[in-house]
Amino acid sequence: MIEILSVTGPASIQDLGRFDQYRFGVGTSGAMDDVALRAGNILLGNDENAAAVEIPMMPFRVRFDRNIAFALTGAAVAAEIAGRAIPPWWRSYARAGDILNIKAMSHGARSYLAVSGGIDVPMVLGSRSTQFRGEFGGLHGRPLRVGDILPCAASTAAIGELGIEPAGITLARPNAAADETIVRVIVAGEYDAFDATAQDLFWSSSWTITPQSNRYGYRLQGPAVKPKEPVEKRSHGIVPGVIQMPPNGQPIIQMRDAQTSGGYPKIATVIGADLWRVGQARLGGKLRFEQTAYSDALAAEDEMSAYLDRLRANMRLVEETRTCR
């Protein structure tokens, strides 16, 4: 078990998401940075869909009540286990009573704490992810609080410390600036409702991520991008990654806890391979949109898969060497 000693923002339990209930209006939820969640689980030899703790704000402190291997991936954090510093994207080992202290986040927006065997909360509608809107899944369908006890799978034998190259390094975009995330998007249904000037404004602006941004969606601030004439649409199906343009001309990117339908015009959609980059973009940071063809979006997906495949292959090699010795 893990006891929460200190929690700052809305930390929650997330796996990859809830994918079979969309047609009933149940959103996917799931880790905002699915690449980091998979990587943490790969490091521990877990099922890649095993549930972990998504931590959006520091400090965050937990105590382990048993010997257990854990991994920290996602944002770059300053963390210590029993007083020893842990580098980013790292697998370590806690002894019963040890305290993990995640003190600060130097870049990125969400850290993932995965444990050997995964966080063992009940499956609800096919997933362990917390669904904030519906208040189910995860631990009692709500953000974690001080004193919460997270059930873990069985304790594990001691396992060596090991790190992996963060996805942000392997999959770095060539023209990315320090505080600006470039996000590749495909134009969406109502793109043509905007004239060339409005479209240019959408592409050329550096959008600020406002404090009204969270797991539901990111509200961006910049010059108003308005359609040629008001677009009135009935509510229709939308997915995480869709960029809506409400009447005030300030875009909203739907994220993992998004509703399954909406009526605002859609100007573009973030490609699947870049959704984790948005999930790691900080409040107050900047986003810039880069138009991408469907084929390039698939190529980006392949590139992301190749990174995860290499991780899996490298980890298998480590396990084989261990058994050979």
Place this chain on the structure above:
Amino acid sequence: MPIETTDIARLAQILENSGVDTIEIEEPGLTLKLVVDTRPRIAASASPAAATAPAADHFVTAKADVAGHFRAAHPWQDKPFVAPGQRIEAGAMLGLVKIGLLYAPVVAPTAGIVDAVIAENGAMVGYGTPIVRILPHAPSNPLN
């Protein structure tokens, strides 16, 4: 994977650094055997090794236990894991060896004070390559 001449040069360097005198690599259609000449060299023997030997005995060396590229700092962190003069505990992390996408830690075998980081950042290291020289805490001469 074909073996390049530069790989052979690097392997030879690793053998020499780690004190291993022979390695044989066999792959389908290819056998490579490297033997390092470990006989004392005339020119080298001219330097009075005895003068530095006793001092060197005080040190403990942290070595790499896998082959890869040495990293003195995590790529997301500016500060290296350790610097000369720094006091460390046994088991402290001294650096990383990068193999593919993996970062294997180089760990301090003993508590003490870092005397020098011997391996160069980014250098290819192998099993047994000295990474960090440590002046251990002597029980008879407590430093704290």
